[in-house]
Amino acid sequence: xxxxxxxxxxxxxxxxxxxxxxxxxxxxxxxxxxxxxxxxxxxxxxxxxxxxxxxxxxxxxxxxxxxxxxxxxxxxxxxxxxxxxxxxxxxxxxxxxxxxxxxxxxxxxxxxxxxxxxxxxxxxxxxxxxxxxxxxxxxxxxxxxxxxxxxxxxxxxxxxxxxxxxxxxxxxxxxxxxxxxxxxxxxxxxxxxxxxxxxxxxxxxxxxxxxxxxxxxxxxxxxxxxxxxxxxxxxxxxx
Amino acid sequence: xxxxxxxxxxxxxxxxxxxxxxxxxxxxxxxxxxxxxxxxxxxxxxxxxxxxxxxxxxxxxxxxxxxxxxxxxxxxxxxxxxxxxxxxxxxxxxxxxxxxxxxxxxxxxxxxxxxxxxxxxxxxxxxxxxxxxxxxxxxxxxxxxxxxxxxxxxxxxxxxxxxxxxxxxxxxxxxxxxxxxxxxxxxxxxxxxxxxxxxxxxxxxxxxxxxxxxxxxxxxxxxxxxxxxxxxxxxxxxxxxxxxxxxxxxxxxxxxxxxxxxxxxxxxxxxxxxxxxxxxxxxxxxxxxxxxxxxxxxxxxxxxxxxxxxxxxxxxxxxxx
Ligand SMILES: Nc1ncnc2c1ncn2[C@@H]1O[C@H](COP(=O)(O)OP(=O)(O)OP(=O)(O)O)[C@@H](O)[C@H]1O
Ligand SMILES: [Mg+2]
Numbered sequence: 001x002x003x004x005x006x007x008x009x010x011x012x013x014x015x016x017x018x019x020x021x022x023x024x025x026x027x028x029x030x031x032x033x034x035x036x037x038x039x040x041x042x043x044x045x046x047x048x049x050x051x052x053x054x055x056x057x058x059x060x061x062x063x064x065x066x067x068x069x070x071x072x073x074x075x076x077x078x079x080x081x082x083x084x085x086x087x088x089x090x091x092x093x094x095x096x097x098x099x100x101x102x103x104x105x106x107x108x109x110x111x112x113x114x115x116x117x118x119x120x121x122x123x124x125x126x127x128x129x130x131x132x133x134x135x136x137x138x139x140x141x142x143x144x145x146x147x148x149x150x151x152x153x154x155x156x157x158x159x160x161x162x163x164x165x166x167x168x169x170x171x172x173x174x175x176x177x178x179x180x181x182x183x184x185x186x187x188x189x190x191x192x193x194x195x196x197x198x199x200x201x202x203x204x205x206x207x208x209x210x211x212x213x214x215x216x217x218x219x220x221x222x223x224x225x226x227x228x229x230x231x232x233x234x235x236x237x238x239x
Numbered sequence: 240x241x242x243x244x245x246x247x248x249x250x251x252x253x254x255x256x257x258x259x260x261x262x263x264x265x266x267x268x269x270x271x272x273x274x275x276x277x278x279x280x281x282x283x284x285x286x287x288x289x290x291x292x293x294x295x296x297x298x299x300x301x302x303x304x305x306x307x308x309x310x311x312x313x314x315x316x317x318x319x320x321x322x323x324x325x326x327x328x329x330x331x332x333x334x335x336x337x338x339x340x341x342x343x344x345x346x347x348x349x350x351x352x353x354x355x356x357x358x359x360x361x362x363x364x365x366x367x368x369x370x371x372x373x374x375x376x377x378x379x380x381x382x383x384x385x386x387x388x389x390x391x392x393x394x395x396x397x398x399x400x401x402x403x404x405x406x407x408x409x410x411x412x413x414x415x416x417x418x419x420x421x422x423x424x425x426x427x428x429x430x431x432x433x434x435x436x437x438x439x440x441x442x443x444x445x446x447x448x449x450x451x452x453x454x455x456x457x458x459x460x461x462x463x464x465x466x467x468x469x470x471x472x473x474x475x476x477x478x479x480x481x482x483x484x485x486x487x488x489x490x491x492x493x494x495x496x497x498x499x500x501x502x503x504x505x506x507x508x509x510x511x512x513x514x515x516x517x518x519x520x521x522x523x524x525x526x527x528x529x530x531x532x533x534x535x536x537x538x539x540x541x542x543x544x545x546x547x548x549x550x551x552x553x554x555x556x557x558x559x560x
Contacts, residue, residue: 007339011325018327080323084384087287087319088340089312237290 004090008098009105015075016068016106025067026110033057037117050118050128054135054206057114058199061146062175066167068106069150070160072099073233077158092233096226099151100144107143111136131208138205141218145198146171148225155232175199240265240392240422241286246295248281248446255281257446258295263439265391268418270433271426272541273443279426280320282443283396286424287317299392313341316385316421320396322377326370330361330380333369334387341388355383358413374401382410386417393417395425399432411436430541442541445552449544466533467504469516473525475500481519487512499528 016022036056076082085095118132153167154160175198182193194200201218204211241263248256256278263269271279285292286299288308296303302310325333331352338348356365359379364372369380378401385393398414399407414423414436427433433440434454441451450457471478475493478500483491487510492503506512513530520527 015327083319
């Protein structure tokens with residue numbers, strides 16, 4: 001089980017590094033975070049904290065992650081490699097997990113690159129270490145959920161662009177859309193929309209705290225979308 | 240080794256595989272022959288656990304392809320029709336990955352890669368990126384992958400498609416060689432290929448088995464309904480009448496050309512009235528310049544039965560409509 005997942009993760013990572021899309025996403029993301037950092041965090045009088053940067057990163061990932069996950073399964077369907085993969089002795093769960101960790105490793109590499117900003121921050125100001133540690137843990141958990149959603153979208157179609165759109169659409173619904181809806185609604189609905197808003201749950205981490213409710217939210221959300229992905233992969237054979 | 244019982248696969252409205260049953264023993268090499276859309280790939284995909292059947296069951300090495308899929312996958316090497324390969328890796332990397340997911344450890348993998356490199360002549364391009372290979376090279380990488388874990392059963396969907404003539408011959412030799420230690424099921428629509436490599440042929444058309452047996456057995460079946468050709472000169476009407484009356488003759492057709500009558504004589508199954516014809520000609524003092532038994536080629540037989548099958552199916556559809 002673990003050996004198969006590792007082999008699949010390695011293959012997925014290699015495929016991600018092979019694709020120009022991943023480099024473009026990484027470049028755009030790093031330039032954007034760098035700009036935000038210079039502009040918002042490092043100016044005199046700017047909030048000496050990684051909080052603002054983390055929040056914009058979480059927001060940008062809504063669009064970045066689906067671009068990283070879109071090829072994961074769609075490409076296998078389109079090129080037919082799914083056939084040689086699914087007739088080898090690997091289970092659907094192993095395939096989905098391998099892809100999940102493959103993309104997640106790339107995501108972590110991207111996050112690690114933003115640590116350059118953090119180093120600068122510590123050199124020139126007294127930043128809050130708690131915010132940093134919990135914030136990056138939050139980014140990792142958030143990444144897991146985003147990647148799971150992106151994989152789910154990729155499992156549904158052989159068209160990569162469609163997978164990216166659906167992925168960003170679902171993530172957009174759980175972030176930007178629920179935010180807008182919560183503003184128009186009152187009472188119970190407002191609470192519900194507030195609870196399922198991924199960015200609200202992330203805010204706890206960005207404040208430098210570990211909220212177990214948020215932890216449960218991210219982990220169970222990730223597990224749920226991975227489960228859905230496995231089901232979609234399974235169901236495609238019945239057609 | 241492979242046992243298939245009443246296998247059915249329905250895609251939406253279309254019955255791609257319509258109640259196929261057959262059995263293949265260990266060490267046999269069997270060809271699956273049929274025209275485009277006959278259901279070959281569909282059947283092979285069910286056997287390799289890529290998709291479940293709508294009904295019926297199949298086992299490989301005693302394991303059920305649906306409920307014991309992992310065991311089946313371990314003992315089967317499969318070359319899919321379109322030879323899908325990972326375009327973002329090099330040949331060696333790809334085979335290494337495939338070895339890993341087959342549970343081979345590092346030393347076993349290295350040995351296996353060396354073995355298949357030699358078997359499938361990958362030496363020249365083992366370190367090249369797969370996306371730069373020609374169709375035939377990719378085909379060989381696909382075959383190498385199918386052989387990597389030295390599987391008991393090899394299932395090859397059109398293994399020689401896209402290869403050059405030398406490689407076709409070499410691949411056929413390789414398959415025959417492999418059949419000494421493996422059970423092989425391969426599909427093709429090229430009859431000579433199956434004739435050249437397989438001990439037994441299963442012909443399918445429109446999702447059904449229409450004939451099966453060794454090439455000789457199939458030829459025997461054709462001979463059953465074979466025809467005689469004779470060229471005789473003499474009075475036309477008399478010839479036709481007299482020969483038509485001979486024992487075992489079911490029909491005579493005459494074409495006259497330059498005073499010679501070319502007769503096409505249909506005979507009953509298993510009867511050969513050539514001697515009687517000769518005696519008749521001698522007795523009547525006609526002249527004879529050709530008399531032979533026309534054994535249809537396997538090719539013709541194939542075209543004939545598959546056409547028949549299509550026709551029947553069309554007729555059934557009309558009845559239903
Ligand atoms: N995924 C699919 N969805 C719907 N119909 C399909 C699918 N795959 C195959 N079919 C149909 O099933 C029938 C059998 O197809 P199959 O691919 O098994 O034929 P084949 O014998 O392999 O043909 P060929 O010699 O062209 O490879 C065809 O009518 C085909 O259109
Ligand atoms: Mg086919």
